[in-house]
Amino acid sequence: MTTNDIVLSINSGSSSIKFSAFTGPSATECIAKGQVSSLDSKPQIELYFFNDARQYGPLKVNNCVLTSAIEQFCSALKLSLQTYNHSGHVSVVSHRVVHGGDIAQHRVIDDALLCELTSLVPLDPLHLPSNIAAIKIALDLFPHARHVACFDTVFHTTIPLTAKQYALPKLLFDQGIKRYGFHGLSYQYVCQQLKAHYNELNDRKLIVAHLGSGASLCAIKNGDSQYCTMGFSVLDGVTMGTRCGAIDPGVLLYLLRQDYSALDIEELLYRQSGLLGLSGLSNDMRNLFADDSAASQEAIAHFTLTVVREIGALTAMLNGCNTLVFTGGIGEHAPRIRARVCQQLSYLGLELDDQKNNQHCHDGVISGIHSKVEVWVISTNEEKVMAQIAQQLAANNA
Numbered sequence: 001m002t003t004n005d006i007v008l009s010i011n012s013g014s015s016s017i018k019f020s021a022f023t024g025p026s027a028t029e030c031i032a033k034g035q036v037s038s039l040d041s042k043p044q045i046e047l048y049f050f051n052d053a054r055q056y057g058p059l060k061v062n063n064c065v066l067t068s069a070i071e072q073f074c075s076a077l078k079l080s081l082q083t084y085n086h087s088g089h090v091s092v093v094s095h096r097v098v099h100g101g102d103i104a105q106h107r108v109i110d111d112a113l114l115c116e117l118t119s120l121v122p123l124d125p126l127h128l129p130s131n132i133a134a135i136k137i138a139l140d141l142f143p144h145a146r147h148v149a150c151f152d153t154v155f156h157t158t159i160p161l162t163a164k165q166y167a168l169p170k171l172l173f174d175q176g177i178k179r180y181g182f183h184g185l186s187y188q189y190v191c192q193q194l195k196a197h198y199n200e201l202n203d204r205k206l207i208v209a210h211l212g213s214g215a216s217l218c219a220i221k222n223g224d225s226q227y228c229t230m231g232f233s234v235l236d237g238v239t240m241g242t243r244c245g246a247i248d249p250g251v252l253l254y255l256l257r258q259d260y261s262a263l264d265i266e267e268l269l270y271r272q273s274g275l276l277g278l279s280g281l282s283n284d285m286r287n288l289f290a291d292d293s294a295a296s297q298e299a300i301a302h303f304t305l306t307v308v309r310e311i312g313a314l315t316a317m318l319n320g321c322n323t324l325v326f327t328g329g330i331g332e333h334a335p336r337i338r339a340r341v342c343q344q345l346s347y348l349g350l351e352l353d354d355q356k357n358n359q360h361c362h363d364g365v366i367s368g369i370h371s372k373v374e375v376w377v378i379s380t381n382e383e384k385v386m387a388q389i390a391q392q393l394a395a396n397n398a
């Protein structure tokens with residue numbers, strides 16, 4: 001890979017598609033960024049190239065949203081490279097794949113891996129179909145590039161066995177029914193940022209709250225995941241945009257007896273629950289803030305309660321917490337949620353600096369100087385971690 005070659009990262013999440021293009025010897029120089037948000041309603045596309053002004057507007061959907069988004073980003077990237085006489089071309093494409101099952105390493109994509117991913121779709125019917133579709137679209141667009149799969153689950157391979165197991169017969173564990181954990185690329189990025197600040201993470205009892213459309217929290221010791229609130233699937237843990245979070249499995253058995261089919265339950269738990277289900281209005285926290293109805297306010301309260309509950313559980317597992325990080329769309333942009341969560345954590349000696357919390361616009365500490373827990377906001381950058389991983393893997397497999 002020459003320094004002009006480009007690594008393109010594609011992150012298709014549940015409510016957004018994010019792109020970034022990087023150059024440089026370690027693929028750390030970002031030359032373009034794009035995001036398509038509100039995928040389920042009116043998709044909006046935002047693009048930034050080099051020093052150009054931001055381009056923003058409705059996504060022009062020709063066939064499918066995903067194809068249109070990838071094509072529009074790539075053709076705008078090409079145009080921008082020409083405008084700036086940049087001679088680079090996309091030589092590596094890095095894909096976020098949310099569920100990797102037992103795959104323990106990020107991998108170069110070949111036909112065998114694509115088959116394996118297809119067999120994993122029942123483990124994550126929300127993300128994997130679009131993750132796989134994005135890979136196929138990019139393979140067509142960049143047939144000569146190396147394509148790499150970066151898994152959310154790989155970061156969590158360090159979770160100890162006791163925390164990985166469910167209290168089910170062991171045979172089921174052997175069949176893959178276990179805690180995998182997700183948002184690992186985001187947790188890896190946060191750890192990298194903290195490491196740059198603290199030099200090492202040895203004495204950190206770290207809890208990271210990735211609060212986006214999908215939301216999870218992770219307990220981390222010495223840079224290693226100890227527990228993630230998402231488990232076998234992306235449904236577990238806290239209340240999410242459209243997902244239920246932790247729920248008594250008895251509810252599912254009851255619904256099955258009420259003639260709900262497996263597909264009805266899948267639709268209910270992945271797409272109709274969470275903030276959307278509780279509010280009856282929206283899965284987007286911004287819309288709930290703007291709505292005074294009791295149902296919307298109750299949805300916000302439920303979200304906050306479950307985050308507080310999980311921080312308590314993770315603190316107990318780590319035997320304390322001295323560093324708490326908020327990240328993800330809500331974690332980064334909703335000071336009101338951070339304040340409401342932190343209010344409930346005074347038992348930890350945590351004190352928020354209200355001014356810093358409200359004014360925050362860059363990565364930094366938002367706790368007061370006497371706080372026993374250092375509270376950070378870090379804007380996650382899964383695409384950057386993906387580019388680094390892919391560039392390294394592509395170089396090793398050249």
Ligand SMILES: Nc1ncnc2c1ncn2[C@@H]1O[C@H](COP(=O)(O)OP(=O)(O)O)[C@@H](O)[C@H]1O
Binds near residue numbers: 016017211213241283
């Ligand atoms: N300014 C804001 N205030 C409150 N919530 C926000 C704000 N900006 C974004 N969000 C929330 O963040 C969510 C998207 O988070 P993000 O991490 O980008 O999602 P994804 O899971 O698709 O990666 C939105 O659905 C919205 O609820």
Ligand SMILES: CC(=O)OP(=O)(O)O
Binds near residue numbers: 013
């Ligand atoms: C794991 C997961 O839920 O991812 P996202 O938040 O991007 O949907």
Ligand SMILES: [Mg+2]
Binds near residue numbers: 013014212213
């Ligand atoms: Mg995301």
